[in-house]
Amino acid sequence: MAFINYSSREIQLKIVYYGPALCGKTTNLITLHEQVTHAQKGELVSLATDADRTLFFDFLSLNTKTLPGFTTRFQLYTVPGQSIYNTTRQLVLKGVDGIIFVVDSHWERMADNVESFANLQENLVENHLSLVQIPYVLQYNKRDIPNAAPINYLEFTFNNRANRALAFEAVASTGEGVLETLNACARLLLAKYSKTPNSNVAGIAPTASVPRSGASMRGGAVA
Amino acid sequence: MLTAEDQLAIESQLNDFLRKSEAQWSALVDKGGNLFAQSGNTGSLDLSILSALAAGSFAATHELARRLGESEFSALYHEGHGHHILMSALHFECLLVTVFGERTNIGLVRFYAQQATSALNGHLRQAHEKEVRMDPLALEGDFLSDTAAIS
Numbered sequence: 350m351a352f353i354n355y356s357s358r359e360i361q362l363k364i365v366y367y368g369p370a371l372c373g374k375t376t377n378l379i380t381l382h383e384q385v386t387h388a389q390k391g392e393l394v395s396l397a398t399d400a401d402r403t404l405f406f407d408f409l410s411l412n413t414k415t416l417p418g419f420t421t422r423f424q425l426y427t428v429p430g431q432s433i434y435n436t437t438r439q440l441v442l443k444g445v446d447g448i449i450f451v452v453d454s455h456w457e458r459m460a461d462n463v464e465s466f467a468n469l470q471e472n473l474v475e476n477h478l479s480l481v482q483i484p485y486v487l488q489y490n491k492r493d494i495p496n497a498a499p500i501n502y503l504e505f506t507f508n509n510r511a512n513r514a515l516a517f518e519a520v521a522s523t524g525e526g527v528l529e530t531l532n533a534c535a536r537l538l539l540a541k542y543s544k545t546p547n548s549n550v551a552g553i554a555p556t557a558s559v560p561r562s563g564a565s566m567r568g569g570a571v572a
Numbered sequence: 573m574l575t576a577e578d579q580l581a582i583e584s585q586l587n588d589f590l591r592k593s594e595a596q597w598s599a600l601v602d603k604g605g606n607l608f609a610q611s612g613n614t615g616s617l618d619l620s621i622l623s624a625l626a627a628g629s630f631a632a633t634h635e636l637a638r639r640l641g642e643s644e645f646s647a648l649y650h651e652g653h654g655h656h657i658l659m660s661a662l663h664f665e666c667l668l669v670t671v672f673g674e675r676t677n678i679g680l681v682r683f684y685a686q687q688a689t690s691a692l693n694g695h696l697r698q699a700h701e702k703e704v705r706m707d708p709l710a711l712e713g714d715f716l717s718d719t720a721a722i723s
Contacts, residue, residue, distance in 0.1 A: 352606040353709055356579035360709075361606045387723045391618050394625070405628055408605075410620040415721045416711055423722065424605060424624065440631040444604020444665070528722065535721035544710040 351446050351538070361422045362538050363444055364531070367469050368451035369461035370402075370430030373490040373521040377451065378407050378425060380527045388413045388423075403429040406441045415539060423535060430465070439472045447534045448485040451521075452507060454497040459506070466507060484537035487516040488530045493523070573706065578699040579609055585695060586611035589688035593681045595672035596655070600692060603627050603665045614671060626669045630659045647685075649678060660685050664696045 352361040366374040375395065382393040389412040396405035407427040415421050428438040450469060452462050473479050489503050500518065508516055515533045519526025574582070586598045590612050597612030605624035614622065630648055637645035648659040658681055660668040668689055672681050 350604070352602065352608065353573045354579065354608070356574060356576035363604055363606070385722060391620050394621050396628075405632070406624075408621065408624045410618070410624075411722055413722055417713070418711075421721075422620070424620065426605075426624075436635055437632070440628065440635060443627075443631065444602060444606065532721050539721060542709050542711050544712055 350444055351541075357420075358418055359420045359422060360416065360542070361424060362446045362535075363424045363426065364447045364449060364534055364538070365442060365445045366425065366427040366449045366451055367438070367465065368430060368490075369453060369458060369465040370432075372430060372451045372453035372458070372462070372465075373519075374427040374430065374451050375401075375403055375407050376521040377449070377488075377490075377519075377527055377530075378409050378427060380521055380524045381411075381425070381531060382409055384524055384528055385411060402431065403427055404434075405429065405437055415535070416542060421539070423531075425531075432464075435468065435472070438468070439475050442472055442476050442478075445476070445478070445483060447538045448480075448483055449488055449530055449534050450485060450507070451488045451490050452503060454489055454491040454494060454503070456496055456498050459498065463506065484534065485514055486530055486534040486537070487514050488519050488521075488526065489516060490519045490521050490526075492518045492525075493520045573703045573709075574608060574699055575702065578695065578702070581695050582609040582692065583611055585688060585691050589670075589684055593670070593672070593684040594676035595670050595681050596675075597671040598688075599623065599626075599669045600662070601627055601667045601669050603631060603667060608666070612671075623669070626657070626659060627667065630661075630667055634661075647682070649682075651678075656681075658682060658685055660689050662689055662696060663693045664700055666692075666696060668692060 366377055368374050378393060382390060391410035394408040398404050409425045411423045411425065413421045426441050428441045450466060470480060473483065487507055489500065491497065504516065508514055517526045517530045517533065519530060521527055582600055586609060590598055597610065597614045599610035600608040601623045602608060605627040607619055607623040610619060633648050634645055646661045650657040654673055656672055656678065658670045662668055668685060670681055670685060
């Protein structure tokens with residue numbers, strides 16, 4: 350849950366990158382750490398195994414001046430994707446404000462993606478939350494691979510609902526779509542503090558109220 | 573949500589705790605890893621990272637204890653060579669994190685931490701009751717424009 354400190358004029362927001370093992374969650378944070386230049390950024394912390402697999406979480410803190418009169422501190426976390434670390438994923442979700450679900454575009458990883466998305470919803474319930482309450486954004490990662498699943502297939506599988514989530518194509522390893530995904534999630538969270546809030550913004554951003562790019566392109570919103 | 577008044581009261585409590593216990597640094601952190609208030613000196617350490625790791629460490633150990641059937645788990649102590657950490661559970665999903673060195677000892681820190689815990693719980697309760705009555709934060713702008721929040 351967002352923490353507002355009126356004394357230091359600071360808002361802290363927690364965004365969690367979720368998704369199956371090796372889908373690119375940590376790569377998103379590594380790329381952000383390199384790409385972000387204007388926001389004040391902290392050190393990237395990775396609690397990983399010797400083989401660079403996330404064991405507990407990765408953490409990156411970004412301070413911005415987006416809201417008038419307030420410093421906004423975005424606390425970015427990843428969860429460990431491997432199935433054996435489910436308890437750890439539940440712990441990392443504690444106090445979450447926004448979620449970026451990273452989908453691996455490999456055909457052969459679809460079952461893992463679906464399982465992870467279901468697991469996310471189960472773990473939110475464990476934390477007395479749901480995707481209706483928590484703003485989330487989808488990122489279709491690894492769009493540069495030759496056998497990437499088509500976007501319309503991914504949209505049908507992960508975004509086939511009345512209120513569609515914002516979805517972005519990305520290649521996290523090169524940086525394409527990484528900042529766009531984070532900014533979409535950040536804007537959804539910040540919109541909660543608007544004097545003229547969009548009534549649908551607390552959960553999923555509806556297609557009509559959030560600008561989307563007209564074309565489906567890497568790094569852009571999925572039309 | 574903390575008002576300036578809450579912040580002052582909590583920092584004053586942390587200052588008092590540090591003075592009595594001779595600990596180096598103390599902070600009020602929530603179990604999601606947010607730093608609410610702090611007092612003392614950690615040099616150039618990034619306090620966001622310290623808070624995130626402390627909350628993660630406490631959560632992992634707490635879960636381990638829970639699975640072992642230990643329901644009264646309320647504090648966690650890490651002993652190092654020169655620096656030690658004591659984490660104490662507070663109400664409202666918060667933690668008191670204390671870093672201390674060789675000037676003091678765990679017995680003294682734990683003793684005063686228990687007193688501070690009780691006082692901090694009182695402040696947290698007051699802040700919580702106030703929060704329920706306060707209007708939510710509302711700012712100009714819709715924040716949904718294409719302007720990048722982070723760049």
